[in-house]
Amino acid sequence: PPSYEQHVESMKEFGLTPAQDTPLELEIEQEVLKETSLFISPIRRGAQAFCKDKGVSMDRMCIAPYGISVSGDVEDLKPEGVRCLYVSQVGPGKGHHHLLYAWSMQSKPEWGLILLGQGTMELSVSGIGIEQRERLTNARGKGRVSQEELMTSFGWSNIYLHPSVSETFGLSAIEAMSFGRPIIVHEGAGVSEYIDDGKVGFVVMNASEMLEGV
Numbered sequence: 001p002p003s004y005e006q007h008v009e010s011m012k013e014f015g016l017t018p019a020q021d022t023p024l025e026l027e028i029e030q031e032v033l034k035e036t037s038l039f040i041s042p043i044r045r046g047a048q049a050f051c052k053d054k055g056v057s058m059d060r061m062c063i064a065p066y067g068i069s070v071s072g073d074v075e076d077l078k079p080e081g082v083r084c085l086y087v088s089q090v091g092p093g094k095g096h097h098h099l100l101y102a103w104s105m106q107s108k109p110e111w112g113l114i115l116l117g118q119g120t121m122e123l124s125v126s127g128i129g130i131e132q133r134e135r136l137t138n139a140r141g142k143g144r145v146s147q148e149e150l151m152t153s154f155g156w157s158n159i160y161l162h163p164s165v166s167e168t169f170g171l172s173a174i175e176a177m178s179f180g181r182p183i184i185v186h187e188g189a190g191v192s193e194y195i196d197d198g199k200v201g202f203v204v205m206n207a208s209e210m211l212e213g214v
Contacts, residue, residue, distance in 0.1 A: 090119025
């Protein structure tokens with residue numbers, strides 16, 4: 001799979017650049033950081049990343065997990081009925097390239113994969129080979145969708161994939177859990193702390209292991 005740097009370069013080809021704060025926004029942020037006595041994070045990894053990035057002491061941080069059961073029952077699946085979903089804007093570290101590369105190597109035409117979020121399928125596959133691209137007949141991207149269509153997509157899916165390799169949380173995975181969907185998540189995503197490995201899903205090291213989990 002392509003490297004992080006290759007993913008960034010492929011984004012540039014589509015005219016996408018990381019958002020940058022204005023001087024006024026930075027000034028306001030510094031004032032907020034100075035005046036806030038307590039920060040709340042739903043996950044420890046996200047709290048640590050925030051404190052490191054903003055120069056905030058962990059003494060000012062409270063870890064308060066979302067109120068969601070991580071040990072409930074999940075839907076039993078039949079192999080011929082696999083419908084996978086990933087919701088995330090396309091960007092460095094989000095894992096689209098790695099997931100699509102692995103997906104192109106599996107030989108289950110009855111499986112389905114939908115990608116939702118800002119960005120395009122063309123951007124997602126721009127870093128993989130033409131041969132792999134031609135094998136992605138059962139995977140498609142739909143870009144940004146309405147909240148109603150997003151909820152419909154969670155209902156359509158029966159497995160949620162979260163291949164992000166460097167994300168401090170991952171709210172969409174929590175939303176999928178609220179639908180009772182099993183979650184397969186990369187260990188680099190902060191939301192992996194919520195997954196009871198082997199019970200409500202799997203925590204994996206790469207996209208290939210993610211497909212094995214499916």
